[in-house]
Amino acid sequence: MAITDHVDFNGFMEGVKRRNPYQPEFVQAVQEVAEDIFDFMEDKEEYHAQQILRRISEPDRVVSFRVCWEDDAGNIRVQRGWRVQNNNAIGPYKGGIRFHPSVTESVLKFLAFEQTFKNALTGLPMGGGKGGSNFNPKGKSVREIMRFCQSFMTELYRHIGADVDVPAGDIGVGGREIGFMFGQYKRITNQFTGVLTGKGLEYGGSLIRPEATGYGAVYFLAEMLATRDDGLVGKTAVVSGSGNVATHAAEKITQLGGKVVTLSDSGGFIHDPDGITQEKIDWVKAHKTHRRGRIQDYCEEFENASFHPGKTPWGVPCDVALPCATQNELLGEDARTLVANGCMAVSEGANMPTDLDGVHVFKAARLLYAPGKAANAGGVAVSGLEMSQNSERRAWKEEELQQMLKDIMAGIHERCMTYGRQDGGYCDYVKGANIAGFKKVADAMLAFGVV
Numbered sequence: 001m002a003i004t005d006h007v008d009f010n011g012f013m014e015g016v017k018r019r020n021p022y023q024p025e026f027v028q029a030v031q032e033v034a035e036d037i038f039d040f041m042e043d044k045e046e047y048h049a050q051q052i053l054r055r056i057s058e059p060d061r062v063v064s065f066r067v068c069w070e071d072d073a074g075n076i077r078v079q080r081g082w083r084v085q086n087n088n089a090i091g092p093y094k095g096g097i098r099f100h101p102s103v104t105e106s107v108l109k110f111l112a113f114e115q116t117f118k119n120a121l122t123g124l125p126m127g128g129g130k131g132g133s134n135f136n137p138k139g140k141s142v143r144e145i146m147r148f149c150q151s152f153m154t155e156l157y158r159h160i161g162a163d164v165d166v167p168a169g170d171i172g173v174g175g176r177e178i179g180f181m182f183g184q185y186k187r188i189t190n191q192f193t194g195v196l197t198g199k200g201l202e203y204g205g206s207l208i209r210p211e212a213t214g215y216g217a218v219y220f221l222a223e224m225l226a227t228r229d230d231g232l233v234g235k236t237a238v239v240s241g242s243g244n245v246a247t248h249a250a251e252k253i254t255q256l257g258g259k260v261v262t263l264s265d266s267g268g269f270i271h272d273p274d275g276i277t278q279e280k281i282d283w284v285k286a287h288k289t290h291r292r293g294r295i296q297d298y299c300e301e302f303e304n305a306s307f308h309p310g311k312t313p314w315g316v317p318c319d320v321a322l323p324c325a326t327q328n329e330l331l332g333e334d335a336r337t338l339v340a341n342g343c344m345a346v347s348e349g350a351n352m353p354t355d356l357d358g359v360h361v362f363k364a365a366r367l368l369y370a371p372g373k374a375a376n377a378g379g380v381a382v383s384g385l386e387m388s389q390n391s392e393r394r395a396w397k398e399e400e401l402q403q404m405l406k407d408i409m410a411g412i413h414e415r416c417m418t419y420g421r422q423d424g425g426y427c428d429y430v431k432g433a434n435i436a437g438f439k440k441v442a443d444a445m446l447a448f449g450v451v
């Protein structure tokens with residue numbers, strides 16, 4: 001009898017758990033994909049025979065390294081860094097770098113796994129990877145952050161390259177950190193190449209990259225609403241997070257006529273029933289990015305707003321919800337509350353913000369529910385466009401890039417519809433995204449034989 005891990009879903013998942021002990025986030029991400037792929041593979045003998053799902057759920061490699069740096073008081077500090085190169089079947093590894101104390105190998109393996117399908121969905125030639133460190137940038141001076149970034153790149157540089165692996169930002173890594181890392185790469189290698197994206201405009205960055213993830217998640221939401229002949233005008237939106245993705249999602253919702261009433265950070269959420277206008281969003285951006293402040297300070301600035309310490313915003317009644325902070329921030333109970341309060345659509349700006357229970361609740365309620373790997377792909381898509389511009393040694397105009405982002409998000413929506421459309425016209429976007437992403441990568445892997 002042929003050896004196959006694909007006898008049944010339970011057998012496959014037992015194997016994933018056995019091979020990845022103490023890696024709950026990675027197991028969760030694989031399960032969410034496998035739940036859909038097993039049905040899809042039912043009559044596709046070649047995928048089974050070639051063990052494609054088994055191979056796709058094993059990263060190509062995981063590089064782990066020591067990062068030493070000196071703090072302002074002269075103490076030597078030691079952190080752990082990783083780069084997970086998950087799959088390069090359709091292009092160079094591509095995906096962000098996260099600096100946060102919660103970073104573990106499991107978190108980066110889940111992110112790199114998701115990134116592989118997300119990047120395939122964009123239609124651009126990018127494989128999947130993710131990296132990061134358990135370094136906590138909060139409370140560090142700019143000099144300490146610079147020294148950490150330089151030390152991180154002093155090891156990372158040997159594993160990346162414009163045609164090998166192209167990192168970018170993620171939680172805790174924005175334009176400033178990319179600048180420090182790009183400068184160190186250039187110094188070590190003496191090469192100016194498009195080895196990182198999210199760069200500053202002065203040295204090869206792309207217009208609209210900072211906005212792209214949040215804007216893209218809202219474009220995807222608008223596509224979903226349009227399937228019900230609806231739009232964002234007059235809709236009340238609950239958004240979590242207050243970083244890059246959350247603030248730009250809030251901005252685009254506001255531009256399209258919706259009213260955002262919440263934002264959050266790891267300390268809790270603020271509720272502003274008057275609506276978080278563009279002026280207030282600009283204040284939040286400056287407060288979080290330049291002043292490195294806390295979201296609760298919003299209430300001292302804007303009357304009628306309230307702060308809810310230690311809580312997530314999912315209990316606030318809304319028409320649409322956008323989780324834009326971090327993984328597993330929206331649990332089954334929260335999903336049930338959103339459904340009970342009449343929420344009609346959820347678009348995930350963050351990666352895997354909804355736990356498996358919550359995913360099942362949204363699917364059962366037939367909500368318009370877009371998983372992160374589809375909804376937040378606008379960021380990496382514009383990163384892909386940054387790579388193209390770097391290769392061409394030119395910079396495209398903002399209008400061109402805005403149009404390309406919109407087209408890419410519409411294309412992702414279409415791909416999800418192709419594989420996710422159910423009886424009665426409902427689209428299971430999770431299924432659609434998983435199958436469309438999987439199929440592209442799997443077919444490329446089949447073409448290479450057993451490698």
Ligand SMILES: NC(=O)C1=CN([C@@H]2O[C@H](COP(=O)(O)OP(=O)(O)OC[C@H]3O[C@@H](n4cnc5c(N)ncnc54)[C@H](OP(=O)(O)O)[C@@H]3O)[C@@H](O)[C@H]2O)C=CC1
Binds near residue numbers: 102171244324380
């Ligand atoms: N940047 C990008 O282009 C892309 C990002 N994403 C995903 O979007 C999400 C947000 O990323 P981004 O906006 O770039 O990151 P930022 O670092 O800019 O902001 C992160 C936000 O999430 C909050 N947060 C982080 N961890 C937690 C936690 N454990 N509990 C509650 N709140 C938390 C932060 O609060 P605090 O300030 O208190 O830490 C902050 O408000 C992540 O899931 C990321 O992977 C997805 C695609 C692309």
Ligand SMILES: O=C(O)CCC(=O)C(=O)O
Binds near residue numbers: 169197351376380
């Ligand atoms: O732009 C990129 O390469 C990274 C984006 C990212 O990390 C993500 O999509 O989660």
